Amino acid sequence: MSKQKDYSLFNDVCGFVDDAAKHMNLNPGLIEQIKQCNSIYKFNFPLRNDDGTYETLTGYRVQHSHHKLPVKGGIRYSEHVNEDEVKGLAALMTYKCALVNVPFGGAKGGVRIDPLKYNVNQLEKITRRYTSELIKKKFIGPAIDVPAPDYGTSAREMAWIVDTFEAFNPELINAKGCVTGKPLSQHGIDGRTEATGQGVFFGIREAVEVEDDMKSLGLTTGMKGKTVIVQGLGNVGYYSAKYIEEAGAKIIAVAEWNGGIFDSEGIDIEALKAYQLKNKGFKGYPKGEFVKDSKELLTYECDILVPAALENQITKENAPKIKAKIIGEAANGPVTQEAERILMERGIMVIPDMYLNAGGVTVSYFEWLKNLSRVSFGKLEKRYDMEKYRKLLGTIENATGEEFTDQERDALIRGASERDLVLSGLEETMVEAYHAMNKTRKEKNIKSLRTAAFILAIERIAISYTDLGIFP
Structure with missing residues (x-):
């Protein structure tokens, strides 16, 4: 997405809604x-620095839609945080939640700082003060507004938020549900770390299983043998690449901000990630070819391109050179509107970010449910299921006269862990959402999956308003 001075992310999102509305009778x-x-809540608060000086910081929290409560959306710490950006991101959260049928309205928040310029003590002060400002105006709470990590924040900040909220609300039994993305020790959920990348994999896997769609792209169905290029090997890119590779596809290139690696024989993602962590980049990696200008890798020939880094990576300048048949938007806004029009004309499928990276909010929903129920998923039934499966295997052995090996027995009787159940729920959500979105695209006879996604999301939001009797 463009960053010109007059550019408005919020207006951009509203433009997507207007495009979708043309295909609807609302x-x-x-x-x-x-x-x-x-x-929209904008506020200023002071920070006392370690040297005794003060500075005034600006914070935001935008609740885009109250058609469902609570509202949901991350908190980002960035120098680029401003009201329009937060409004746009909050709006996208509304449509993302509606698309994947997660019962939240959309929200977003942020503080305009460069988190790298502050030490841990200062960041804790900022986070706790930001939280207290939200509490004052009732812009946070398990039934009102549930933040999560975003750019520049992590599980650490979420732990500070929940601790501050509980201090202000000691009588609230569901206080842990005021924020998601918490550490496991603070009632977070197992599977949250890899959730977005796992969701990206599920989404791409579903897309390549639709026979008539793949036929129109000149591809066979299934992940096996597909060539894939991934941009960005952070949390989302790494897990996306890991699961794509495990499914039988071949990762032939990985691009990072400080260089990329190309290897037509295929890249071992675990080995590359380990090298990156040790050497702060890919330069000197013993296999494949190092590409200094890694953005060039986006135009290399492949079946699937997964931009999982920053916005504005595929623009009207490089869109005509893209050779991938499918682009899976793992990052937020990696393909500009002008670029998408070019890609559509060239017959390239774009799987939109508002669907593909919805794994994070989906698993956040599961964490919120866990906090409200105050019990881990699988805790009540796991041992019961294991005993039931053990008896069933015994019955099979008695009937057949053959015994299972210890390894087979352990695999068959193992009860589902919290992580197993979370990833199963994530898979079901991503599978259902993809096919609903693709069905809408075909019924409306439109090329763009993004427009189809907005149509489906708007339909679901409209039903909420209609059922409330606000609109006929």
Whole structure:
């Protein structure tokens, strides 16, 4: 997405809604209500630095849609945080949640700072003060507004947030549900770390299983043998690449900000990640070819391109050179609007970010449910299931006269862990959402999966307003 001075992310998102609305028969007043932000909170607060000086920081929390409560969305720490960006990101959260049928409205928050310029003590002060400001105005709570990590924040900041919220609300039994993305020690959920990357894999896997779609792209169905290029080997890129590789596809290139690796024979993602962590980059990696200008790798020939780094990576300048048949938007906004039009004309499939990277919010929903129920998934039934399977195997052995090996027995009677159940729920969510989105695309006879995604999301939001009797 472009970063020109007059560029507005919020207006961009509203443009997507308007494009989708052309294919729908909805009250214009309802479309206008769906587009607008319900609540915008901008505030300033002081930070006392270690040397005794003060600075004034600006924070934001935007609740885009109250059609469902609580609202949900991350908190980012970045120098680029401003009201328009937060409004745009909050709006995208609304449509993302509706698309994957997660019962939240959309929200987003942020503080305008460069987190790298502050020490841990300062970041804790900022986070706790930001939280207390949200508490004052009731912009946080398990039934109201549930933040999560985003750019520049992590599980550490979420732990500070929940601790601050609990200090202000000692009588609230569900207080842990005021924020997701927490460390496991603070009632986080197992499987959250890899959730977004795992969701990216599930989404791409579903796309390549649709026979008529693959036939129109000149591809066979299934992941096996597909050539893949991944941009970005951070959390999302690494897990996306890992699961794609395990499914039988061949990762032929990985691009990072400080150089990339190309190897037509295939890249071992675990080995490359280990080298990157040790050497802060790919330069000197013993296999493949080092490519200094890694953005060039986006135009190399492959079946699937997965941009999992930053926005604005595929623009009108390089879109005509893209040779991939499928682009899976693992990052937020890696393909600009102008670029997408070019790609559509060239018959390239773009799997939109609002669907493909929804794994994070899906598993956040599971964490919120866990916090409300105050029990880990699988804890009640795991041992019961193991005993039931053990008896069943015994019955099979008695009937057949053959015994299972210890390894087979352990694999068959193992009860589902929290992580197993979380990833199973994530898979079901991503599978259902993809086929609903693709079905809408075909029924409306449109090329763009993104437009189809917005149509489906808007339909679901509209039903909420209609059922409330606000609109006929």
